[in-house]
Amino acid sequence: MKHLLGIENLNRDQIMHILETAVSFEEINQRQIKKVPTLKGLSVINFFAEPSTRTRMSFEVAEKRLSADSYNIAVSGSAITKGETLSDTALNLQAMAPDCLIIRHAVSGTPHMLAQIMDCSIINAGDGFHEHPTQALLDAYTIQKKKGRLDGLKVALMGDIAHSRVARSNIHLLTKTGSHVTVAGPATMIPKDIKKLGVEVTYDPKEAVKDADIVMMLRIQEERESGLMYPDRREYAKFFCLDEKLLSYAKPDATVMHPGPANRGVEIDDNIMDGDRSVILEQVANGVAVRMAVLYLLLGGSNS
Amino acid sequence: MKLLIKNGTIVNPKAGKSFVGSILVENGKITKIAKGDLTADGAETVNAAGMIVTPGLIDLHVHFRDPGFEEKEDILTGLEAAAAGGFTAVCTMPNTSPACDNIGTIEYQTKKAAKQGNGVRLYPIAAASKGLKGETMAPIGELKEGGAIAISDDGKPITDSSLLQRVMQYASSFGLMYVSHSEDTYLSKGGQMNESYFSTLYGMQGIPAVGEALSVARECLMAQYLGLPVHICHVSTKMSLDLIAYFKAQGVKVTAETAPHYLSLTDEAVGSYDTNTKVNPPLRSEEDRQALIAAVKSGLIDAIATDHAPHHERDKNVEFNTAPSGMVGLETAVPLVYKLVHDKQITIERFVELFTAGYGIFGLEGGVLTEGGRADITLIDPEYQWTIDKNMFRSKSRNTPFHGFHVKGAVFRTIAGGKTVFTRAY
Numbered sequence: 208m209k210h211l212l213g214i215e216n217l218n219r220d221q222i223m224h225i226l227e228t229a230v231s232f233e234e235i236n237q238r239q240i241k242k243v244p245t246l247k248g249l250s251v252i253n254f255f256a257e258p259s260t261r262t263r264m265s266f267e268v269a270e271k272r273l274s275a276d277s278y279n280i281a282v283s284g285s286a287i288t289k290g291e292t293l294s295d296t297a298l299n300l301q302a303m304a305p306d307c308l309i310i311r312h313a314v315s316g317t318p319h320m321l322a323q324i325m326d327c328s329i330i331n332a333g334d335g336f337h338e339h340p341t342q343a344l345l346d347a348y349t350i351q352k353k354k355g356r357l358d359g360l361k362v363a364l365m366g367d368i369a370h371s372r373v374a375r376s377n378i379h380l381l382t383k384t385g386s387h388v389t390v391a392g393p394a395t396m397i398p399k400d401i402k403k404l405g406v407e408v409t410y411d412p413k414e415a416v417k418d419a420d421i422v423m424m425l426r427i428q429e430e431r432e433s434g435l436m437y438p439d440r441r442e443y444a445k446f447f448c449l450d451e452k453l454l455s456y457a458k459p460d461a462t463v464m465h466p467g468p469a470n471r472g473v474e475i476d477d478n479i480m481d482g483d484r485s486v487i488l489e490q491v492a493n494g495v496a497v498r499m500a501v502l503y504l505l506l507g508g509s510n511s
Numbered sequence: 512m513k514l515l516i517k518n519g520t521i522v523n524p525k526a527g528k529s530f531v532g533s534i535l536v537e538n539g540k541i542t543k544i545a546k547g548d549l550t551a552d553g554a555e556t557v558n559a560a561g562m563i564v565t566p567g568l569i570d571l572h573v574h575f576r577d578p579g580f581e582e583k584e585d586i587l588t589g590l591e592a593a594a595a596g597g598f599t600a601v602c603t604m605p606n607t608s609p610a611c612d613n614i615g616t617i618e619y620q621t622k623k624a625a626k627q628g629n630g631v632r633l634y635p636i637a638a639a640s641k642g643l644k645g646e647t648m649a650p651i652g653e654l655k656e657g658g659a660i661a662i663s664d665d666g667k668p669i670t671d672s673s674l675l676q677r678v679m680q681y682a683s684s685f686g687l688m689y690v691s692h693s694e695d696t697y698l699s700k701g702g703q704m705n706e707s708y709f710s711t712l713y714g715m716q717g718i719p720a721v722g723e724a725l726s727v728a729r730e731c732l733m734a735q736y737l738g739l740p741v742h743i744c745h746v747s748t749k750m751s752l753d754l755i756a757y758f759k760a761q762g763v764k765v766t767a768e769t770a771p772h773y774l775s776l777t778d779e780a781v782g783s784y785d786t787n788t789k790v791n792p793p794l795r796s797e798e799d800r801q802a803l804i805a806a807v808k809s810g811l812i813d814a815i816a817t818d819h820a821p822h823h824e825r826d827k828n829v830e831f832n833t834a835p836s837g838m839v840g841l842e843t844a845v846p847l848v849y850k851l852v853h854d855k856q857i858t859i860e861r862f863v864e865l866f867t868a869g870y871g872i873f874g875l876e877g878g879v880l881t882e883g884g885r886a887d888i889t890l891i892d893p894e895y896q897w898t899i900d901k902n903m904f905r906s907k908s909r910n911t912p913f914h915g916f917h918v919k920g921a922v923f924r925t926i927a928g929g930k931t932v933f934t935r936a937y
């Protein structure tokens with residue numbers, strides 16, 4: 208595997224292999240000295256063409272703990288704002304011979320475009336509303352830890368599915384591993400023919416959450432070019448917010464997840480977010496280990 | 512100057528059945544059409560054995576970018592590309608810079624084509640509104656005097672229905688028809704590809720089929736209400752076809768075209784994230800494609816137009832959402848549509864009708880081979896197998912999703928006004 212562009216084109220074995228590899232990296236993250244020389248001498252560029260705190264930091268931490276040399280490009284400081292095309296920027300970066308480029312971009316397919324231009328490994332850190340593979344992997348890792356398995360689980364995925372790359376990557380991953388995914392939200396947020404991805408669809412959050420092992424909430428998006436998908440936040444919260452009452456339909460030991468950043472009180476109530484069934488911060492912690500595993504597997508590491 | 516075309520199958524559906532015969536061309540006109548052999552002293556002889564000899568083809572929807580965007584295409588290279596595609600006439604859309612909404616621009620285009628062009632006829636479709644802004648009418652009467660054969664705002668469809676009514680009425684007083692790029696721009700806003708399972712899978716903002724249909728319905732209703740003809744551009748969906756069928760049955764004078772890419776590709780192709788698959792209207796579903804093939808077959812679709820939309824590689828070598836819509840089409844249309852003949856979906860006669868119907872739609876001379884008529888003739892080698900190579904295009908632009916496609920059928924020679932404007936080197 209040279210690139211990680213999405214979950215769609217991975218098979219179950221590849222997914223499980225990444226998750227197994229992450230276990231050993233999680234152990235490193237619990238040491239006092241959290242640094243290993245695995246990727247010493249390799250250069251990784253973090254190119255975030257869209258604002259990101261969590262994912263960008265998580266990659267940077269992962270890179271540094273593996274002793275890779277990491278470089279950050281923020282779009283506001285890059286040539287892109289001076290009118291250079293992305294493909295020219297990519298060729299210039301390529302000239303500096305990096306080993307890996309982590310790309311976050313608002314336009315779907317941009318990592319795929321870069322993978323054709325550049326020789327280095329490309330990791331998709333989120334493209335448009337297409338895929339966010341490392342998020343799905345860290346979510347799976349978190350689920351695996353919590354439930355001990357990734358098959359036979361009932362997963363409720365709720366919110367703006369249409370505009371969510373997290374939703375797509377999670378759907379691909381969880382259906383490949385044999386879990387049962389139900390997506391829910393108002394019809395404006397359910398994209399066309401999503402059932403063909405192997406999920407169930409409901410507009411009733413109670414039905415989605417009923418007997419769920421996992422309740423995964425998605426962030427409500429800001430207004431898009433094509434208009435707002437819901438009347439206002441108040442109305443959305445009234446019908447779709449995950450609160451005690453809604454969560455009571457899930458299994459008693461249900462796990463609550465959110466990829467962040469969350470809108471407290473809109474898609475998820477504070478006491479659920481901060482409650483004992485929430486693993487939102489564990490997701491963040493696991494993100495580092497999973498990204499270390501991905502970097503290690505793509506870049507070969509010193510002992511492979 | 513004499514030219515004798517021998518042994519070819521003359522497919523001339525307007526005049527009758529196809530037959531193997533000969534055509535003699537003298538001084539830009541066809542002087543003799545005969546079954547079997549002809550002889551003519553001093554004539555250049557073209558052996559068309561195994562070839563199809565048809566009236567010169569017309570493309571009723573091209574973008575030549577001149578004036579304003581000459582690095583994408585200019586009138587001369589556009590006409591060369593047309594010749595290479597088998598076309599002896601083209602209708603150019605008005606979205607140049609300045610737009611073709613004034614007498615100066617339209618005269619520049621027609622004069623450049625006539626004086627410096629290769630002999631392929633250029634017919635401008637002028638702007639319907641000033642600056643293609645959809646606010647006030649363009650000087651349609653004067654544009655007609657300058658050579659406009661129809662009016663359209665093409666890619667910037669008129670949203671104001673009152674303006675649409677006035678444009679259709681006003682243009683009709685000058686004998687011009689309104690040509691509609693049917694798109695509800697509210698529904699297509701931000702859209703990158705057809706709204707479908709594939710837009711869901713690829714994570715792209717969709718452009719729903721209903722947006723085209725809504726606009727088709729409005730244009731046809733207006734045409735019905737006003738008792739005027741209307742032409743619908745690049746139909747891409749089954750929904751639109753169903754509406755067109757309804758209005759045709761009502762006796763509304765609606766004609767429709769589709770483009771080769773809607774007959775050849777579907778929205779699944781966008782998964783390559785190749786910006787050359789980005790086109791407006793977008794590539795649609797397999798169901799739409801099948802419906803279009805059926806409509807091409809039945810006659811519900813009157814004509815094939817390429818919507819030849821050249822863009823510089825630089826413009827297309829960007830993120831998908833940033834890329835402009837459009838693909839070049841002149842040099843790939845014949846082989847792509849000829850596939851339907853090979854697949855026994857349409858007859859060779861129907862193929863010729865589809866590529867010559869534009870003359871009738873816009874009331875232009877051509878579309879039939881007649882003694883005494885203009886010698887616009889296209890020779891097609893139906894069996895020739897080749898690989899589409901964008902680097903061989905006469906067009907200045909290379910934006911095609913068909914690069915590397917293996918095809919069967921090629922334009923062998925194009926004759927415009929008796930002059931050979933293209934010959935394929937085998």
Ligand SMILES: [Zn+2]
Binds near residue numbers: 665666791818
């Ligand atoms: Zn158009």
